Amino acid sequence: MDLSGVKKTDIGVAAYLLAAIIFFIVPIPSILLDVMLALNISVALIVLMNVLFVREVLDMSFFPTLLLFTTIFRISLNVSSTRLILSTGSPGNVVETFGQFVGGGDLVIGAIIFIVLIIVQFMVINKGSERVAEVSARFTLDAMPGKQMAIDADLNTGAITEKEARERRQKLQDESSFFGSMDGATKYVKGDATAGLLITFINLIGGTLMGVMRSGMDFTSAIQQYGLLTIGDGLCSQIPSLLISLATGILVTKGSKEADFSGVLIKQLFGIPKVLYIVGASMIFLGLVTPLNPVLFGAFGAAFLISGYSISKSIGEESIEEEVAAEESEAEEIRRPENVVSLLQVDPIELEFGYGIIPLADVNQGGDLLDRVVMIRRQIALELGTVVPIIRLRDNIQLNPNQYIIKIKGIQVAEGEILFDHYMAMNPGFVEEEINGIPTFEPSFHLPAIWITDSQRERAESLGYTVVDPPSIIATHLTEVIRSHIAELLSRQDVQNLVNNLKESNPALVDELTPKLLGLGEIQKVLQNLLKEGISIRDLLSIFEVLADHAATTRDTDVLTEYVRQGLKRAISSRYFVPNEVTSCITLDPKVEQDIMASIKQTEQGAYLTLDPERIRAIMDSLQAEIAKFEETGKTPIVVTSPIVRMYFKKMTEDYVKDLIVVSYNEIDSDVELQSVGMVTG
Template identity: 40%
Template sequence: MQFLMRYRDLVLPLGIIGCLVVILVPLPPALMDLLLAGNITIGVIVLLTTVYVSTPLEFSIFPSLLLATTLARLVLNVATTRLILTGADGRGMGAAGGVIQSFGEFVAGDRIEVGLIIFVIIVLIQFIVITKGATRISEVAARFALDGMPGKQMAIDADLNAGLIDEKQAQERREEVAGQADFYGAMDGASKFVRGDAVAGIVITIINVIGGLYIGVMQAGMTITEAGALFTKLTIGDGLVSQVPALLISLAAGLLVTRSAKKASLPTQFMQQLFGNPKALFVAGGFLMLMIVTNLPAVPMATLGLGCIGLAVVMNRQTALRGVEEADQVEAQRVAAAVPPEKRVEDFLTIDPMEISIGLGLLSLADPARGGDLMQRITGVRNAIAADIGVILPKVRVRDEMTLDQFDYEIRIQGNPIGHATILPDRLLAIDSGQTTGVIDGEPTRDPTFGEPAVWIDPMRREQAAIYGYTTVEPGAVLATHLQELARRHADELLSRDATKHLIDELKEASPTVVDELIPSVMKISDVQQVLHLLLREDVPIRQLGIIMETLGDFAPRTKDPTWLCEYVRHRLARTISSRYRDDQNRLHVMAFDPAMEDRIAAGLEHNDRGLFVRMSPAAIDSTCEKIQEGVKKLIAAGHTPLVLVSPRIRPGLRQITATALPRLKVLSYNEVTQDTKIESHGVISDQ
């Protein structure tokens, strides 16, 4: 085996060359016996391999193997024909070897017509029944595999976006879909070789008989009877030796293309599905017992009938025992769940970083047994947050809360509520996009994530809602979207010291120099954490941690002020920041600031060793926020992000001024806009 594995690259080329040698060079009968026995062995191995594979793709080489075995059989037919026609007059039945002699004498015996009939029956079974059916199934499977590829790809993308699978699993599924299309397409073509092989077998048999009669009578001096008996027996043996492995290969092809998509071996599926229903066995047993009163033999009918009934009784008892065991397990789980686990006093000091408390009416959303997919959606949220802003969310704990209304949920960070809403688990949320063309019946509400008008509707009205222009969302997706938005808004609170160290350690594996020159000689992890908090607080991704650390390494020796370090980092991340807010035409829609207003705000800011402070009166702050809010209404009305563009000197201070009154406002400086970004101003905000 090690020898074959070492030189496996030479097996196929040597096999092809061997086929040419067999065609061109006469072989001794002993070597022909070995080749014919090997041909039968390969047929048996292929058939058994087909039976025991779990899916057709596990035997994806089958179409190529089908062509190779067909070529091998035709080559052997040529070689045996040469031996029969050139050596039968001298060596008799042993002219083509012992294998053909045994097949011819065992099947035909002294009656040639019996051998001919058996040979014809085998050829008809292979050509008309198995091969024709397998060919048709291959054609249909290939067409459906190709037609279904777009839908399967979309389903994979949907599962990936929902967080049900990761990128690696999605890639594996895509490869499986492509492999199925390639396999069934190849089988569609390869099945034609099988039909051609069957036709060739019939033609070769006729040629052997006619040629044998001619050679025996005209050259060997035999009578027609002697020549017919000798050459017909040898031809029948030759035909059976080639058609038996051909029948095995055809049967393997039929079994392979008729397999279901379920991943299980054929014997396992056969036993589970054919003998898995006791009722069918009871009826079959009763039918066989009724056959006793007819003229059919009573002993086999009674034996099979009693066997079916006995097997059905045993299966019923096993099913009942399994039901009792499952009921006992469910009861034990219910009792265990009813007994509250004993907690240590120290357990009450532990607070989950992030948790979702749900009312009792929403338990089905988190129960996979009832079709709930909340846990998978939470995994999708964690993946989406990590991919978008570079923060790894802590594990989100989901627990029931009896103090909540049955359809309410509450999202908490460090035990403090940050979001609360009501969802109906048996309805769909139809969100008004602002461009709806009709009104749909349901319970009016608001989207808990963005506060848009919405309606809880019956799932049967999904198509009607889509026609009217509503966006329909499942209850689990509503909660997951709310969780994702809140996690994004509070990402700075979720980035703990340990999480920061974990991110830095991950970066160190890829860029050790960047980390080593900064930590701990220039900055501590806590200092880096402060800068990351400031970035996340303004929705700036920290995925490019390497650039962030390089920038800190450049400017931290000059200042340790996290505010100005954050501004330096934002300048380096200008391309990332610009791309988050500009449209598909590279246009950044902004509101500009009047220079006089910028001067007034700059005069109200004080920056010292302790940080940045706003020295403006509450009335001035309120007035500034009102003017900004009035100005960005133009952007919001046009469907753009509320964004103001100011000079770098007041950007951090203006953000601090508007953080409470205008939390969704984005404040950018000119340093954060790349050269390829086109600035489109929708107006100027001023004190006038």
């Protein structure tokens, strides 16, 4: 059998657990029992010392399993020692020594010591540990949602990185699992104490009967001999059990602080000089005015007074050293040349606001702007299939109190102003009775609106106004800005992450496409082209399938984008058209399409139009006239062209008409009915 892959630690743990099972079945000699009892005491001490000095509870994450292992092993030794006591009357040196030496060689003294140990363990340590473990588990689980939200908030403000957020979430999950396991594991400790007490009584009764009936001893001699052996056996098992119980209590009461337990404990107990002065003076007073030993109490009092003076002096020196060290570190940080490197970092998205808007972003003041930022990232991820970079929120005292600005890659692209404790009311077009307020414009779509007070809100809603609170205004504005700039925010690293994610489920497709047919930059360009026109890239599998089909014939990213759009026609149709309903649209004059095709010039850098500027101007005038007709009826203008013309016409209109929807006939599902109500001529 090949054991080359088996670790020594695996063999050790398996042997420890297997030995416990064997001891239940097979009788063992007294010398081996001595070795196992010594090992049991050693393991209990190791566990106690580890728990005492471990810096964090998760460093002992396997403690619940360890409890079960040690409990089973200890009970198996109880069974073996019971077998030896009843069969031979000689359970070995360890049991006899505990009965004679620890029990004082007297049955009554040994029994009392044993009962005291049982009471301390069962009534104090076990009961307290069980209660603390239960409460810790409940509070840890109850606090999980709040802690997870705090991690999300830190992540969105840029206080931590994605990696740090994952580590914190994993640690949070591990803590909840640990305290939940500890809640159940403490039941083993409680059961172990009960089993030890019952086994001791069984040993005492059985041993006495064996001595009287088998060995011909009188009752007094039998109970004296077997009673001491029974007490020794009980102490051998209960002392390690007490150590494990104590370790359990320390671990569940220690909390999850990353700190040196002994150092913090001593510092908290003896760290205040004033306390030591009072205690020292009290001890001296008790030694002088009462019959208590004046030398003993005076010595303790003097020791406390000297310790208080020493600690007071060291605290003053530490504060001076810390102040000097802090000043030196600040100066050193300023002098370091690498300090400039951090200034070169450009945040993809920033939301800066004046001090009057801070309450909206401060969780302690009831602000929920951070939660809304989290929802924006989730909303766009679901809608467009791409991950929005971290949105950094910061206050800026240079802005007006109620002003905010939005930056993309360090450059301001939008701004707005709100009135705190006011609401923005917008007329959707059918409100007959107007309400008084402060005139303004909605920042996202620049629609006319008014600021109203909280007392006017209910009346405005009853009249038909759309009423929005300040956080919603900022969140909506931020969402629209991100949506309009999402194409340029898609980096090569983002594309690589998307590719890696797809490769987990479709490795053959990814290996075929990249890097053999298309490079990462070319895939990025295609995805940016789609996002620029608001087409979701969430169905990355379909996009890559189309690219793999056509990348062998062309590497022109604009042409590949058109092929991908045609492959996504179901998604495009569902976005712009209603199935089984007639949709009004604008078409191009065939003569215009022919002129556009005739003016296309192919170069190594791509294709571009060489159409006469006057001709372009005439086409745009006609287009804007048709768009005006649609806007008068409240409809969204949609231009439908032939497939080969679509991308060139879209590029032509970008400088004249913002966000114009241009689709080709090949991007429209068969169940969509179109009605041309206008034609672009020139």
